Amino acid sequence: MQHKDHRYITALIENDTVLIKEIYDKFSPKIKNYVLSNSGSMSEAKDIFQEGLISIFSKATNSDFVLTCPFEAYLFMICRSKWLNVLRSSKKRKETNVDLEGFNSVEAECQCEEALLTEERLSFLERKMNALDTSCVKLLKLSWSGVSMDEVANKLGLTYAYVRKKKSLCKSKLIELIRTDNDYNKYLE
Amino acid sequence: MERWDEIERYFEGEMNEEETRIFEYNIQSDELLRADVKDYEKSILLLKKKYNSEDRRLALLKTLKEEGKKHFVEKKTKVVPFKKALLSVAAVAAIVLFGTYFLNNGSLYEEYESHESVSVQLKGGQDEGLIVAVENFNTNQYDDAVIGFENYLMEHPKDLQILKALGISYLEINELEKAINVFENNDFKGSVFEHDAQWYEALTYLKMRDENKCVLVLKKIVKGTPYYKQAQDLLDDIQ
Numbered sequence: 424m425q426h427k428d429h430r431y432i433t434a435l436i437e438n439d440t441v442l443i444k445e446i447y448d449k450f451s452p453k454i455k456n457y458v459l460s461n462s463g464s465m466s467e468a469k470d471i472f473q474e475g476l477i478s479i480f481s482k483a484t485n486s487d488f489v490l491t492c493p494f495e496a497y498l499f500m501i502c503r504s505k506w507l508n509v510l511r512s513s514k515k516r517k518e519t520n521v522d523l524e525g526f527n528s529v530e531a532e533c534q535c536e537e538a539l540l541t542e543e544r545l546s547f548l549e550r551k552m553n554a555l556d557t558s559c560v561k562l563l564k565l566s567w568s569g570v571s572m573d574e575v576a577n578k579l580g581l582t583y584a585y586v587r588k589k590k591s592l593c594k595s596k597l598i599e600l601i602r603t604d605n606d607y608n609k610y611l612e
Numbered sequence: 613m614e615r616w617d618e619i620e621r622y623f624e625g626e627m628n629e630e631e632t633r634i635f636e637y638n639i640q641s642d643e644l645l646r647a648d649v650k651d652y653e654k655s656i657l658l659l660k661k662k663y664n665s666e667d668r669r670l671a672l673l674k675t676l677k678e679e680g681k682k683h684f685v686e687k688k689t690k691v692v693p694f695k696k697a698l699l700s701v702a703a704v705a706a707i708v709l710f711g712t713y714f715l716n717n718g719s720l721y722e723e724y725e726s727h728e729s730v731s732v733q734l735k736g737g738q739d740e741g742l743i744v745a746v747e748n749f750n751t752n753q754y755d756d757a758v759i760g761f762e763n764y765l766m767e768h769p770k771d772l773q774i775l776k777a778l779g780i781s782y783l784e785i786n787e788l789e790k791a792i793n794v795f796e797n798n799d800f801k802g803s804v805f806e807h808d809a810q811w812y813e814a815l816t817y818l819k820m821r822d823e824n825k826c827v828l829v830l831k832k833i834v835k836g837t838p839y840y841k842q843a844q845d846l847l848d849d850i851q
Contacts, residue, residue, distance in 0.1 A: 435672060443675055448683075464722075473676045512821055569664050611651060
């Protein structure tokens with residue numbers, strides 16, 4: 424069932440500055456405190472908070488996402504996972520201080536994992552996109568940006584028929600690259 | 613190839629009712645088609661949605677950066693005055709002592725990030741979009757610079773000066789995966805921008821807080837190149 428905090432998800436999708444300010448007012452102190460008390464700097468806390476919100480935006484715009492737990496718990500879980508990744512890559516720093524009271528719900532954890540998985544999958548797919556030749560990358564990005572195939576053809580100075588055929592070839596090549604990657608099972612299964 | 617076009621038509625809702633019914637029947641009975649549809653949904657469809665929401669994502673990022681500046685204020689220096697009254701014979705004398713301590717919350721990245729020296733100079737006769745993008749870059753308006761650089765590079769993918777500027781812009785707006793993709797571009801190898809690309813790749817990993825990868829890149833920066841000294845300093849700081 425959709426949680427009443429789903430309005431914050433809508434706010435991120437619609438770039439609602441009033442509600443986004445509310446998100447910062449209400450939820451940033453806890454995350455700031457968590458990062459600062461676990462070997463992080465203010466600047467890192469700011470980045471982690473921002474990255475957490477962008478992860479939620481990506482998840483929400485790429486699927487029929489419905490928030491089923493409190494937004495604060497969801498956001499905290501995502502930011503904490505991101506910060507733990509940072510700490511894992513550092514020999515000197517580790518998590519020493521965490522208060523999960525009120526945040527350790529199974530629901531929030533599941534939704535958090537889904538968001539992070541979507542983000543990792545997208546990052547993998549983008550790496551594969553960038554392995555295509557430049558003309559394919561250009562054509563696919565343009566055609567997926569909401570521009571009609573007629574406009575794509577015009578912008579690239581090519582015929583409509585050629586652009587359609589080329590797009591088909593590029594997609595085919597991209598899927599081949601994805602399927603032959605060793606990480607295919609990790610991100611797409 | 614036609615199979616992917618068919619799948620696209622299905623997801624785009626371009627099939628009529630009869631075609632949709634047959635296609636869905638085939639998905640049930642044809643294991644290979646089922647696997648293709650699943651992969652299409654998890655890859656192409658996901659990428660398509662991502663690029664379709666790219667403008668909105670950049671607009672959101674701008675809002676978040678503005679709010680972030682207000683809510684995450686670095687307390688670089690904090691002055692703590694304290695008064696301590698001492699015993700006095702005349703009951704008048706008091707000594708006020710001031711102590712100062714400095715809170716240092718700066719990260720290593722902030723220490724090394726400075727790129728005052730980076731500005732892009734254009735020759736005459738360049739297209740207007742690029743001129744605006746360069747102006748944005750030179751005045752630290754990286755979100756706007758990115759859009760102009762991306763458009764320009766679609767037509768001129770070998771312009772390494774602009775590619776480097778795009779990478780730095782990505783780094784500034786926290787599009788760190790994209791920045792890595794740029795700095796790892798093979799075209800930098802052997803070019804005059806090779807050392808810049810290495811240094812900024814290292815900085816990007818530093819900002820990602822991936823110290824292991826940062827160290828690996830820093831170790832590639834060889835003696836006698838412009839970034840050698842700062843690469844060694846950074847290596848010392850990390851290790």
